[in-house]
Amino acid sequence: MREKILAAIRRHVAAEYPNEACGVIIETGKQQRYIPCKNIADKPTGYFTLCPLDYAAAEALGEVIMVVHSHPDVVQLIPSEFDRIQCDHSGVEWGIMSWPDGDFCTISPRGERSLVGRRWVLGYADCWTLIMDYYRQHHGILLKNYSVQREWWIDGKENIYDDNWQAEGFVEVSSDAIRPGDMVMMQISAPVTNHAAIYLGDNTILHHNFGNLSARVPYGKYYRDRTVRVVRHKELLDA
Incomplete structure (x- = not known):
């Protein structure tokens, strides 16, 4: 310079x-x-x-x-x-x-960030950011950004996930009918639904848990017990 x-x-x-x-x-x-x-x-x-x-x-x-x-x-x-x-x-x-x-x-700008191995930055690199990027990269579906720089789920007064998933074009499906590309909505150490993951198939989810790197992990008992609902985007219903 x-x-x-x-x-x-x-x-x-x-x-x-x-x-x-x-x-x-x-x-x-x-x-x-x-x-x-x-x-x-x-x-x-x-x-x-x-x-x-x-x-x-x-x-x-x-x-x-x-x-x-x-x-x-x-x-x-x-x-x-x-x-x-x-x-x-x-x-x-x-x-x-x-x-x-x-x-x-x-x-310099890094272009498309990998969905796995992202460092956690609340409001900018968190579970909803990952959800948005997954649907944009894999399906060309653009979702509204609900990531904010605060732990909105702590006192249960806000319910960002439950209030907005239908408006973003998702419909609930049976957990028995789960398939790759579905979004798994969970309640983890909070009084409201506060986490979401993408089901990848083979009993695996992609998610970005609080304070950790984004990762593919087994969809085991811990996450199944905390699942509130499984939803599928309307554009993928007949996929």
């Missing part, structure tokens, strides 16, 4: 410290430029939310080719899984600068 742009990033990061700074690099013709943006996160010392109005204003000036933010007071500059997921969704490269060390690294 050009030293002129790195210098502009350093100035912005230093000015925002100890908060996380954020901005974008735009390209117009052969020229590149760093555009500082506002971090509107509730806790800017721990994470960033780039102001949408600032992003739109930068887009009006040129093509956004990189999103940049800082990691204040880190022992070592290592992109988090949350950074990587957000980079994946943005579709452009990300640049990260530590401060006050001033180290800089870049990461």
Whole structure:
């Protein structure tokens, strides 16, 4: 990266410290430029939310080719899984600068993430995210995103799964008639239905359990005892 742009990033990061700074690099013709943006996160010392109005204003000036933010007071500059997921969704490269060390690294979108071996990030890489990606990748079915950054199931006041599965085009089927591609809805250590998996056949499910890597596991007694219902998407009823 050009030293002129790195210098502009350093100035912005230093000015925002100890908060996380954020901005974008735009390209117009052969020229590149760093555009500082506002971090509107509730806790800017721990994470960033780039102001949408600032992003739109930068887009009006040129093509956004990189999103940049800082990691204040880190022992070592290592992109988090949350950074990587957000980079994946943005579709452009990300640049990260530590401060006050001033180290800089870049990461690129990974394309389609594997369904197995994903690290858990609540709201971004959890059981419903896996469900959405499975149906999109394998069946071209787009589901609404109900993943949120909170443990909504703890007090039983919210019932996101039970309230929305029918609206997403699923119909209940007998557990005796379960077949590959069906969604298994479960209640695990919670007063409401709070988990879902994909039945793969051969007594195996694909799921992303809280705090663990996504995995294929046996659909054994533990999960069967906690199953609330088995559902099949209406587009797969005659498949």
